Amino acid sequence: MTSPVYNVKAVPLDKIRANAYNPNAVAPPEMKLLELSIWEDGYTMPIVCYYIQDEDIYEVVDGFHRYTIMQTSKRIRDRENSMMPVVTIEKDISNRMASTIRHNRARGSHxxxxxxxxxxxxxxxxxxxxxxxxxxxxxxxxxxxxxxxxxxxxxxxxxxxxxxxxxxxxxxxxxxxx
Missing domain, CATH: 1.10.10 (Arc Repressor Mutant, subunit A)
Structure with a gap:
């Protein structure tokens, strides 16, 4: 298996949606810092999504806050032409939930x-x-x-x-x- 990170693609923001199960929370000061980081350094990591072919939509598995910054920061959205760096994984819903939790727990609290x-x-x-x-x-x-x-x-x-x-x-x- 090749790691998803070798297949990053630019996906239009309007083809991405949040999942309904992410328990991770980031406080407002950290969100401001994330926005500054993305502004200063660009997106250095893609978000992880599952592609739902029937709906032609990418559902976020990991990277919800980076996705949120793209939605809420006009200057970043304009610079990035409303495109998000995305990698996809092919997993059923239970395994996508598990993947979200693993990513979150590796980084912090939820x-x-x-x-x-x-x-x-x-x-x-x-x-x-x-x-x-x-x-x-x-x-x-x-x-x-x-x-x-x-x-x-x-x-x-x-x-x-x-x-x-x-x-x-x-x-x-x-x-x-x-």
Whole structure:
């Protein structure tokens, strides 16, 4: 397999859209710094997308904030002729989500609420906890915490649990008063 970075192409901004599952958040001061960086240095890294042939659209897997800068900075958009440097990956939705998380976790922090949604969607699509651990760099305890935060009992449907407590009849008699 050849790495996608060897196939960068210029894609019109209006043929790119954000995904609905990116849990990464960047504070306004860092966004201003990103805009300055892109202004001063140009785009030094392409964004990663999945091409949706039926819609003739590129959906962002990684690079949402660089994409956002192109949308919001007229001076950069004008200089770049509304074209984004893009590489594409061919993966199903679960693997694209995992790729987004890997990219984000390698760089910094992201939203717990959106991570809860992603874990829920992965579990509901049939991905095992082991798959999630392996593919998005989480450990079993992190997954458990996110499932607990979600409050969705369905996320625990394939788990065996021990009894939390067992009735002790001797103890009940001891506390029984007439």
């Amino acid at each position: 939203s717990v609420d959106l991570m809860v949604n992603i874990v829920a969607e992965l579990v509901e699509s049939g991905m095992s906890d082991e798959w999630i651990c392996k593919n998005i760099g989480m450990d079993v305890d992190e997954i458990l915490r996110l499932k607990q935060i979600s409050g969705l009992a369905a996320l625990f449907k394939n788990k065996d649990f021990s009894q939390a407590w067992v009735k002790d009849t001797n103890e009940l008699e001891f506390y029984h008063h007439d």
